[in-house]
Amino acid sequence: MQQKTPWLTSDILNRLNANTCLLLVRSLWEYCPEHMFIVRVEGPGEFVIEAMNSTRQALSAENSAVIGKRIEQSLPPPLCHGVLANLCRCVESGAPVRYEENDDYLDRDGIYQHVHRQTLLVPITNTEGMVTHLFGISRDLAFPPEHHVLSPAVTGELERRVSERTAELVAANEKLAYLATHDHLTGTYNRRYLMELAEQELRRATRYELPLCLLMLDIDHFKTLNDARGHLVGDEALRCVARTILATVRECDLVGRYGGDEFLILMPETTASGAQELAERLRNTLTQTSRLTLSIGIASLAPGDDVVIDLIDRADTLLLQAKRNGRNRIECAA
Structure with missing residues (x-):
């Protein structure tokens, strides 16, 4: 059987600049069932939630309310300390960090909540190699495993849309690079x-x-x-x-x-x-x-x-x- 070519190869990713990759991540949020977020690093142990997707329509109002707030303002104490520790670990190591949360707590409304999720943090650096943001994606393990399994039809549609979007972003990036280096009238270098x-x-x-x-x-x-x-x-x-x-x-x-x-x-x-x-x-x-x-x-x-x-x-x-x-x-x- 012929091996299927990966739909998002490292060769494509290497051709994308930071802004293009961010656009690609944002387009993925429209279809990805997992919880995704971007945290801005403001200083040692200081993190602000800068962007967050809505994995379920019911969470959209809650998500929008925490944008721009610090982690300690957004999470209850039982969760906040562990999250902050892992965020700091990711910044200090400058490498991806994977961790798991499994805890019970009462939310601000006094309602019992159970959290069991696995999170991957990826550092985002600037041109000087300094970590300025952390990108995270969390999978809620409290739901049955089948809750996270996409049907082949949905998976195929997701791959098709992401592949199309990636091709559009690569083409746009190449066009911008050409315009920045060539004379518009003659096609020679500027x-x-x-x-x-x-x-x-x-x-x-x-x-x-x-x-x-x-x-x-x-x-x-x-x-x-x-x-x-x-x-x-x-x-x-x-x-x-x-x-x-x-x-x-x-x-x-x-x-x-x-x-x-x-x-x-x-x-x-x-x-x-x-x-x-x-x-x-x-x-x-x-x-x-x-x-x-x-x-x-x-x-x-x-x-x-x-x-x-x-x-x-x-x-x-x-x-x-x-x-x-x-x-x-x-x-x-x-």
Whole structure:
């Protein structure tokens, strides 16, 4: 029999950030029959109930009344001390804690209550590794075991809904990551992200004494094109150049829009002759497929280059030289 693939794999969880995981937990609360809650850690031994699901409709009013209250304000003394001890244990260890409660007590209305439940606490840490919240899920053992057994139909529906929600959250997270790192018009890297990646490549090239080249290029007479034919035509020209660049460079090359009609191409482990060969191919391809031409400046990594802006300055100077020499040219430092 073929083994069934888990519906929520560790690979999916690894791709989710903290906010996405919280959204996933909240969506699970709509369908999970167990009691789930989030406690905020305010200090040593100080905990505030921040969120709580309603496992049964009858508990919804009670749940909403304890949100924002401290543990000692929400639980009777016979239960409070044991719960606080386990919350502290989870914070101090920084690891999940499982414990069981089995006790009898009188509630605030003088009604006899019996508690027998098993609870799992999971610490939630911030970027500095400090435990800021505890996530808990409790199973009430006072009910017969069959009370907690879901039918195959319900289990299948729960898995389907959670799987759909997980896929939606992963897609949304990937879209946000793309928008944060790419130029919306051309699909190339935006300037901020390109500079981050370029600095990493510069450090790698310097450490291992590898060649590195940077190309700066822009579209000849782009301002005239914009003024004469409008910005929509100018935008399409930028997209055309970006498509041509992306189709020409290698997978390891970094391409980004530096500003206006200027693009940067960073070519790791590439000599000046290799960069010039690609620049010629790029310029020829564009002139054959459109009426656009490019001016290109090429700078190579040199001793003393500490930051990427050193290469950009030299490439920019060579680009201006290509413009002065008639445009539709490539200038490369000797």
